[in-house]
Amino acid sequence: MPRPPAGDGMRAAWGRALGRDILDTMLLDQAAAAGASVWQPWSAVELGSAGDGYLCKAVRRQSSQSTELRARIVIAAHGSWEPGPLPTQPARAVLRPSDLFGFKVHFLDSRLPAGLMPLLAFPGGYGGRVHSGHGRVSLSCCIRRDRLERARRSAGPMKAAEAVLTHIEESCHAARDALAGARLEHHWLSSGPIRPGIRRCGFDGVFLVGNAAGEAHPVVAEGIGMAMQSAWLLCQRLGAGRVDVLSARMLDAVRRDYAAAWHRSLAPSIHAAAFIAHWAMRPMAVTCAWPLLRLFPSVLTAGARLSGKTASAKEILQ
DSSP states (O other): OOOOOOOTTOSSSSOOOOOHHHHHHHHHHHHHHTTOOOOTTEEEEEEEEETTEEEEEEEETTSOOEEEEEESSEEEOSOSSSOOSSTTSOOOOOOOTTOEEEEEEEEESOOOOTTOOOEEEETTEEEEEEEEETTEEEEEEEEEHHHHHHHHHHHOSSOHHHHHHHHHHHHOHHHHHHHTTOEESSOOEEEEEEOOEEOOOEETTEEEOGGGTEEOOGGGOOHHHHHHHHHHHHHHHHTTSOGGGOOHHHHHHHHHHHHHHHHHHHHHHHHHHHHHHHHHTOHHHHHHHHHHHHHOTHHHHHHHHHTTSSOOHHHHHO
């Protein structure tokens, strides 16, 4: 079996998985320590222009309490798949058979070998498994709408996530063997429809980061990494001067510079992820490619490089 690609010039040879429950808390704590005001559990429900800035209405969850926040600029980091009232959120789209739905769950007592992060390729979908700490193995996957409907019809009276797991185990013997005897830690999580692609980096004084700007197929597991990279690229440019004195012309220049850096740094990962995802969802393509991968394992390393898996932060941000 070929060794996984190491990061260029990195102190540690291989990457490690960190659960989002831990990572998100760390990021929130760091933001608060840097001076950010944390509003939880509040949600932004309206955003409009107000003078030379913006006015945002926020509502406290599970109550009728609301407040208004004013800012010179707005950074939208709300993801991409959930429609909403904000001008940066996607409109509710027409249903398509190719829509992807994501599912995630943690297992305990899995037989997955330590240090292994296998790609799951199955008809109409793809996924991956990884050790994420505390004895847990995380299973994440995406499946097309039409294949999900077929899986639910053939599985009988069971929930969508359970039908997806049955479909995976019937298609991937290695996944079935690794999960034999494993038990769920919590309930399944789901999201969608997920529609990967390149969107826009902003307009006027509004800037988009993370999946709101562009989303890669989860097959390369770079979503949170790309979100952090895009935020870093933007903050480098906004932090070069005082935000409160930036004119509309200066903001437009910042947006163009940010968009150029975003496309240069992150667009290749999105294109590479799309290629890998469409390959993984087609069993015949996977079967045909397997002999080639066995003969030339360096193809896997090349794919990892194209998807951004081996680039250091310094390389990404140059």
